[in-house]
Amino acid sequence: MRTERLVPEGLASLQLIEDSITGREIVDYVIGAEQSQILSVDLQSSNAANYFNILPAGSDEAIFIGSTAGTVADIAAPSAGEYMIRVYLMRSAARRNETAEYVLGVTLGRPEFADGLTGGPDFWEVSGLEAGGTLNLRGGPSTRYPVAGKLENGRVLQNRGCRLTGSQRWCRIRVTGTGATGWVAGRFLAEAPPPRTPAVAEGGPVGNGVPFDATGAIPCATGTEPMRHCDFGVVRAGAGNAGVWIALGDGAERHVLFEKGVPVATNSADDLSFEKTGDLFHVRVGGERYEIPEAVVYGG
Numbered sequence: 001m002r003t004e005r006l007v008p009e010g011l012a013s014l015q016l017i018e019d020s021i022t023g024r025e026i027v028d029y030v031i032g033a034e035q036s037q038i039l040s041v042d043l044q045s046s047n048a049a050n051y052f053n054i055l056p057a058g059s060d061e062a063i064f065i066g067s068t069a070g071t072v073a074d075i076a077a078p079s080a081g082e083y084m085i086r087v088y089l090m091r092s093a094a095r096r097n098e099t100a101e102y103v104l105g106v107t108l109g110r111p112e113f114a115d116g117l118t119g120g121p122d123f124w125e126v127s128g129l130e131a132g133g134t135l136n137l138r139g140g141p142s143t144r145y146p147v148a149g150k151l152e153n154g155r156v157l158q159n160r161g162c163r164l165t166g167s168q169r170w171c172r173i174r175v176t177g178t179g180a181t182g183w184v185a186g187r188f189l190a191e192a193p194p195p196r197t198p199a200v201a202e203g204g205p206v207g208n209g210v211p212f213d214a215t216g217a218i219p220c221a222t223g224t225e226p227m228r229h230c231d232f233g234v235v236r237a238g239a240g241n242a243g244v245w246i247a248l249g250d251g252a253e254r255h256v257l258f259e260k261g262v263p264v265a266t267n268s269a270d271d272l273s274f275e276k277t278g279d280l281f282h283v284r285v286g287g288e289r290y291e292i293p294e295a296v297v298y299g300g
Contacts, residue, residue: 014166049093125192179236
């Protein structure tokens with residue numbers, strides 16, 4: 001285990017630490033904080049099994065666990081003292097003696113943000129771009145993260161919390177309609193009313209309780225009868241990931257899960273198979289047949 005001490009005075013603005021670990025190597029970055037000071041940390045790594053935890057010095061009980069909470073943390077110090085940012089590889093990657101090259105962004109902020117970053121509206125609207133301009137959707141809260149998409153003026157976004165990266169405000173969002181998630185620069189956001197929820201036909205699907213991104217009807221057949229139309233609702237998660245719920249009648253629903261643009265699972269014990277013709281998925285679940293357009297999964 002390697003230990004490095006960070007100087008709090010150098011963390012008033014964003015500090016970037018470039019380093020690497022291999023196998024079971026662990027690095028502890030130690031920093032002193034006053035009670036309620038906000039320790040903001042984000043990790044960009046070449047290895048998806050690379051995470052960090054945050055622990056009070058001398059304790060094995062983490063107050064942030066990266067493997068379950070992700071690679072961005074904003075933690076209020078529960079008491080004055082020293083804290084460790086522990087960078088590591090997951091056990092399976094460590095056993096394979098993998099290497100991770102990473103950039104750790106660290107800021108030690110004020111006890112309370114004046115602009116209430118932890119609150120804010122439920123929805124934002126992209127605002128303030130030049131005519132024809134777009135806002136970059138990024139994989140993390142900094143311009144050093146890759147661009148995952150582009151958003152135009154007026155696009156409505158669900159607010160999932162904002163934070164300061166150095167002196168810049170970044171907000172984690174979900175794009176309504178497509179379900180894509182990521183981070184955007186907060187200076188281009190304005191409060192917006194909730195978007196209109198797509199109407200569900202009487203007797204249509206209920207889903208899992210998450211509001212549908214879109215509803216409609218698709219060709220379907222639950223046996224040897226001719227194709228008819230079944231009402232559906234879809235919840236999208238970006239990049240071809242979506243859950244499609246199809247109403248079969250009498251309260252029954254067929255759930256088809258898409259990952260990376262292909263159907264991978266259903267809520268049925270019967271076998272799942274599919275063929276794709278152009279932009280149309282021909283999905284079979286046992287003797288059931290469904291024709292699901294690609295636009296249902298991706299939006300548009």
